[in-house]
Amino acid sequence: MSPNFQEAVQKLVEDRAPTAVNAIYSSQGIKLIDRGVKVDPRLYERLLRHQLAAPLEDALQAQDSINGKALRGAAERLIERRPLLAYLLQHAGQQAQLLDALEAIPLPVPVAFQLSVARDVHPALFQYSVCTSIVAGWLVLRPGMVRYDVIMPMAAGLLQDLGMMHIDPVLLQPKGEITSEQRRQLYSHPLVSALLLERHHEYPRELIRAVREHHELLDGSGYPAHLAGDKVSPWGRVVSLAQVMSALLRPGRGLSALRLSLLLRTNRHQFDPALGDRVLNALRGMANENVPASATELASLEPVASPVAQLIAIDRLLAAWPAALARDAAATPARVQGMAAIGQQCDQMRRLLADVGASGDQLLMLGDDKDPDLMSELSLITQEMGWQLRTLSRNASRRWAPAVGEELPALLSAWLDEVDGCLAGLA
Numbered sequence: 001m002s003p004n005f006q007e008a009v010q011k012l013v014e015d016r017a018p019t020a021v022n023a024i025y026s027s028q029g030i031k032l033i034d035r036g037v038k039v040d041p042r043l044y045e046r047l048l049r050h051q052l053a054a055p056l057e058d059a060l061q062a063q064d065s066i067n068g069k070a071l072r073g074a075a076e077r078l079i080e081r082r083p084l085l086a087y088l089l090q091h092a093g094q095q096a097q098l099l100d101a102l103e104a105i106p107l108p109v110p111v112a113f114q115l116s117v118a119r120d121v122h123p124a125l126f127q128y129s130v131c132t133s134i135v136a137g138w139l140v141l142r143p144g145m146v147r148y149d150v151i152m153p154m155a156a157g158l159l160q161d162l163g164m165m166h167i168d169p170v171l172l173q174p175k176g177e178i179t180s181e182q183r184r185q186l187y188s189h190p191l192v193s194a195l196l197l198e199r200h201h202e203y204p205r206e207l208i209r210a211v212r213e214h215h216e217l218l219d220g221s222g223y224p225a226h227l228a229g230d231k232v233s234p235w236g237r238v239v240s241l242a243q244v245m246s247a248l249l250r251p252g253r254g255l256s257a258l259r260l261s262l263l264l265r266t267n268r269h270q271f272d273p274a275l276g277d278r279v280l281n282a283l284r285g286m287a288n289e290n291v292p293a294s295a296t297e298l299a300s301l302e303p304v305a306s307p308v309a310q311l312i313a314i315d316r317l318l319a320a321w322p323a324a325l326a327r328d329a330a331a332t333p334a335r336v337q338g339m340a341a342i343g344q345q346c347d348q349m350r351r352l353l354a355d356v357g358a359s360g361d362q363l364l365m366l367g368d369d370k371d372p373d374l375m376s377e378l379s380l381i382t383q384e385m386g387w388q389l390r391t392l393s394r395n396a397s398r399r400w401a402p403a404v405g406e407e408l409p410a411l412l413s414a415w416l417d418e419v420d421g422c423l424a425g426l427a
Contacts, residue, residue, distance in 0.1 A: 001056055002166040005114075006048065008121045009057065013044045015120065018060040021109055027051040061109055062116035068103035071158075074119070074130050075102055082249050084256045085131065088138055088282055098137040098154070101147065105133075105155045106202040114162050114196070122172055125164060128246050133158035135249075136242035139275050153235045155203065156210040157242050163192030183394075187223045190215055210235035214243055217270040221345055221395055237272040244271075245279070257283055262380050266352045266388070305425065307378040308363045313422050314385050315353055315360035320418070321346040322411035325400075338399030339412075345392055349385065356381060386426040393419040 001009070012018065017038045024032045024047065032050060033043065039060060047056060064070070076099065079086050089095040107115070118126040136157035141150055164172060167185040171178065178186070194212040197203050213227060213236030220228030222240070232240070248260050261283050264276045304310060325331070325339035353359045358381050366374075393416050402408055408416070 004169055005057070005117070005166045007169070008117050008165055009060075010041070010044065011121045012062060012117050013039060014041050016063040017041075018062045018113070020059050021061045022059045024056070024059050025053040027053050029053065055110070057113055058110040060113050062113055062120070064116075066112045066115040066119060067107060068105065070119075071105065071130060071133075072099050072103045074127070075099055075134055078127055078130055079134070082131070082256075084260070084286075085134065085249050087286055089134070091282065091285065094138060094141055098134055098141065098150075101137055101150045101154055102130075102133060102158075104147070104151050105158060108200045108202055111159065111162075111197070111200060114165065115158075118162075118165060122165060122169075124250075125161060125172055128243075128250060129158050129161055131246040131249055132160065132239070132243045135245045136238050139238050139242055139278065152204065152207050153210065153238050156207045156214070156235055156239050157246075159197060160193055160211045160214040160239055160243060161189070162196050163189035163194075166192050166196075190224055206233065206235055209233050210239050212236075214239040216240060218272065219269045219345060219348060220341055221270065221392070226341075237275060241271045241275050241279075257286055258377070259380060259384075262356070262377075262384050265356050266349075266381065266384055268352065268355075269348045304379040304382045307375060307382040308366060310382045310422075310426070311353070311358050311378065311385065312360045312363055314382070314389055315350060315358075315363075317389065317415070317419055317422055318346040318350045318353075320415065322415055325409060325412055328409070335400055338401075339396070342392065342396045342399060345395075349388060349392070353381075353385065358385075383426065386423050389419060390423055 017040045020033055020035055020037045020039060023035050026032055027050075032047060032052075033039070037043070039047070079089065079095070086095075089098065115126065115129075118129065133154045134157075137150055137154040140153050167189055168182050171182055171186050171189075190212050193214075194208050197208055197211060210233060212224075213232055216222035216225065216227040216232045216236060217240065218229055218232060218237070220226045227236075244263065245260060248256050248263065261280065264271065264280055268276065321343050323343050326336055326343055328336065328339075331339070350359065354362065358378065396412060397408065397416060400408060400412060407413070
């Protein structure tokens with residue numbers, strides 16, 4: 001049990017003592033407690049002092065443990081609070097079918113226990129996981145599909161972030177700067193999630209692979225393996241898009257439909273085109289039906305100061321990427337390949353800015369046009385492209401991978417400093 005998950009279980013034990021579903025033995029074969037014993041805080045601390053024959057979390061069951069019915073109830077409550085999700089499900093007439101599939105996801109006792117810890121100790125993570133599962137099902141569901149082919153991608157969506165409970169809990173907070181060590185843990189959490197599931201025969205290899213790939217992107221800019229194109233599995237593509245959609249649908253994120261539309265229009269190179277088109281077609285249908293944004297959503301929009309100037313600056317920085325880094329004869333092949341990939345991603349982002357009418361040249365043609373609706377959309381584009389540029393700059397440093405005590409090349413360091421300066425005013 002990792003120290004961070006151990007701390008989370010400690011909080012659960014203090015609130016509602018779990019029960020041992022199996023007898024617990026030390027590594028020397030000594031029985032420490034019998035099956036059926038409630039593990040209170042004092043007993044839990046005692047167990048932690050022993051080297052155990054099997055992971056402690058494999059032997060515990062939470063009170064009101066997560067099961068299919070509990071998942072269904074959580075999903076129903078979540079849908080009620082997320083209007084865009086409710087629209088997507090009800091418009092397609094798929095809500096009941098997807099809730100049935102969610103209820104049928106296999107949950108071995110250790111997996112159910114970890115979901116129970118998430119529900120009771122990290123409720124936002126649990127709700128995000130349930131939402132990702134529902135969205136994954138919506139993305140794959142087609143008439144006449146075999147039920148297994150719906151349930152398993154939904155299971156991957158539900159379980160993709162189990163590893164987040166085993167890394168620094170600071171990373172579960174929505175905002176805040178993180179250290180390089182915390183970022184390393186963040187990049188590794190898909191691998192941790194996959195390892196936690198590999199022990200259970202209920203889950204096929206395709207599901208484990210999708211969990212491992214849930215942060216991979218088709219242009220190779222994702223993590224942990226920088227997979228690109230066909231190297232990302234079909235279910236991996238589904239969960240990759242589903243988890244991003246779930247993040248946009250969470251409470252407090254205003255104008256979810258517009259944000260989601262912009263995300264897909266400005267990231268066409270990162271997500272499966274057919275899946276992206278499915279979402280965009282649904283959003284166009286929503287717009288045609290004149291489904292209005294709520295007053296709460298409109299009030300939550302935080303406009304960017306001078307979005308036109310910000311976007312022009314972002315476009316200029318993308319154009320100024322130091323392409324010479326990919327031709328550095330002294331660099332290792334891995335660094336040359338990494339810098340070439342970053343250059344390609346800069347070019348793709350510039351094309352996407354042009355596609356949504358937000359390239360530097362297009363924006364200069366606006367003149368003094370300050371139409372409020374236009375400024376609102378440009379603010380959202382600025383936030384999205386600023387986030388992409390910040391991610392790209394971090395990836396550039398990571399792909400160069402400086403050794404301990406080694407400095408980044410002057411060209412790369414200067415470009416990264418310019419990016420930091422440009423994005424300093426963005427949330």
